[in-house]
Amino acid sequence: MQGRPRDPALDAAIHQAALDLVAERGYGRMTMEGVAARSGVSKQALYRRYSAKGDLLLAALDSVGREVFPVPDTGSLREDLLRMVTAAFALHRDSNSAFSQAVAAEAAQGSDFARKAVDSVINPRRELFREVITRARERGEVTFADDDVLIDLIYGPMWYALLFDFDRLTESYAASITDAVVAAGQPA
Amino acid sequence: MQGRPRDPALDAAIHQAALDLVAERGYGRMTMEGVAARSGVSKQALYRRYSAKGDLLLAALDSVGREVFPVPDTGSLREDLLRMVTAAFALHRDSNSAFSQAVAAEAAQGSDFARKAVDSVINPRRELFREVITRARERGEVTFADDDVLIDLIYGPMWYALLFDFDRLTESYAASITDAVVAAGQPA
Amino acid sequence: MQGRPRDPALDAAIHQAALDLVAERGYGRMTMEGVAARSGVSKQALYRRYSAKGDLLLAALDSVGREVFPVPDTGSLREDLLRMVTAAFALHRDSNSAFSQAVAAEAAQGSDFARKAVDSVINPRRELFREVITRARERGEVTFADDDVLIDLIYGPMWYALLFDFDRLTESYAASITDAVVAAGQPA
Amino acid sequence: MQGRPRDPALDAAIHQAALDLVAERGYGRMTMEGVAARSGVSKQALYRRYSAKGDLLLAALDSVGREVFPVPDTGSLREDLLRMVTAAFALHRDSNSAFSQAVAAEAAQGSDFARKAVDSVINPRRELFREVITRARERGEVTFADDDVLIDLIYGPMWYALLFDFDRLTESYAASITDAVVAAGQPA
DNA sequence: TGTTAATCGAGACGGTACGTCTTGTCTTTCG
């Protein structure tokens, strides 16, 4: 038998409260208690859904959907990458920095959050770059063996900057990284 | 100054307790209370020295000293880098992963810890790579404009992996990153 | 009345579960939640029958029936009382102490449970003593005006002991109380 | 070594809050949370002192002191008892009924509260009656063997009434009980 | 040689959040 189904309106309220609190006060100050209070949901209803703060974070991030920037196809790897890297850096630097820091903070705690985050947040965005690289490889612009390493050359420095030097994610830095990746894609 | 001087033995005890707790239980479970209890030091004496958990972490890491791997000078950028990257990855993958995650966790909290960590932990290690790159540039092996970007291509992916995929830091991954950096250093 | 009739089997299951829980864990730990779980009945079905914990307790006690000890008629007040008091004390001291404490606990909460309990549990047992006293009064063994006061002299100390000193309800204590009541029945 | 001593002002605040809440809302609604909030004391400070609700109750009752009615010595057992029983019944019927019910409620829970309550609340009051009975015994007014049983004949019915029929504790009931005890004290 | 001032341990203190539990109500599906 089934019982009363969970109220989907509560999910929305919970996610919104969580996102608001992260944005306003930072992930460290987003407490389960605070989310419950803000969303007007009982703690029980909250814990029934998310036993850990990280689960709530991922679900909340999922609920807003991935605002995927369109994958460009200009015929030039450098141009394609430049647009995407610039967009990615801008995205994390501006509106979503609090969320990125939240993901980093939770991932660094060492639980299995990292694995979940990879599946739902990290990897999907990597795929966009893989598309671009695959097309460039077909055009002969990329001979470097491993796509994933090239993508790491982009996202690695980005998360590194999110951890240690927030302000580094400028447009010119995006251009530098792009240049480096393009060069790395075609070893001598 | 007047009054009883601080007991230096307490510093050692505090640092040791902090490091032990991070290693055993993770940074998230290293509490000020726990450090005080473990080291047999009063909370007052602890807070007199470190007003924040992050300060304690940095001081404790400093106290063990930087076990700097020797900077190689083989005459080949690829060889020099390969050794250093492999050593760096191994270091963070093995013994010190808990400490690296601790630094990442605290840095992601968004306070000014990140700046302090950069000064005391992050930058000093970058300088080692800068030496190698500088020598390679003199030999004509590097024409890429910005040394820091090249170093970011190494440490970025490393911290990225420490956050999201711990096991990626293999020797073969070190080789791939080295290849990519060498190629990026000499754009066509 | 319309609709599906209540399943009488549920009442039995509920009562049994309630009694079991009181006996095993004490009345304070007999929760509505626990009774529902133990009896396999939904909380709704439980609350539909008993709006309060006390109602459930009384119903459960009623369901097991009153194991009324036979009222003796030996021709001697002292002998009649001695048997009844001894039996009553033994009953509450041994098997049913948990239930007596449950009744006391609920009565002390100050709701109108006390009144209900008097009707269904307390007074019926008093009537047995009234019979004996009435017969003794006809024989001239009792001249004290108020039967109820004499009965209070028996049940008062018994409940007093159930509250504060459980072990006092021995056979010799029953004899002492009996002596006192007999004496009180015939003021000089 | 000793550490910071407990603040005695907090004890007073806690006791007062506890007594207020019992009087206002009943013992069942006197929660540890409520006492902490009302007294402005942290839950920690509260639990440091009293691990159980019953301990708090006894301490609070102790703190107000035993408002001992003066033990009369009129030369007549009946007169002495009448005054004391009347006073005792009035006391529990009027101002302190909520506290008496609280003691009964906790005692009925079956923990070792009962034993503690006997020591601090129940027995001290019995001693007053023992004095009177002892003097009467010296005057030859009491020949019944056991003082404690006579005292049970008073306090038993009183607590019995507090549990089940609050309004019974009238002056005329006090007189009836007194008569019965006097008679029981001098068996034919 | 005291005095003075900062240290030390121990631990109390007001807060805040934790995660669990129970209460009594309500919604769903099934029979």
Add this chain to the structure above:
DNA sequence: CGAAAGACAAGACGTACCGTCTCGATTAACA
């Protein structure tokens, strides 16, 4: 409609840390 299942708001439970604050007892350096 009754019943099982279980979601729900409310709110108390007892615990854990936070960072601050007394205590009384040690130390030095200064007077």
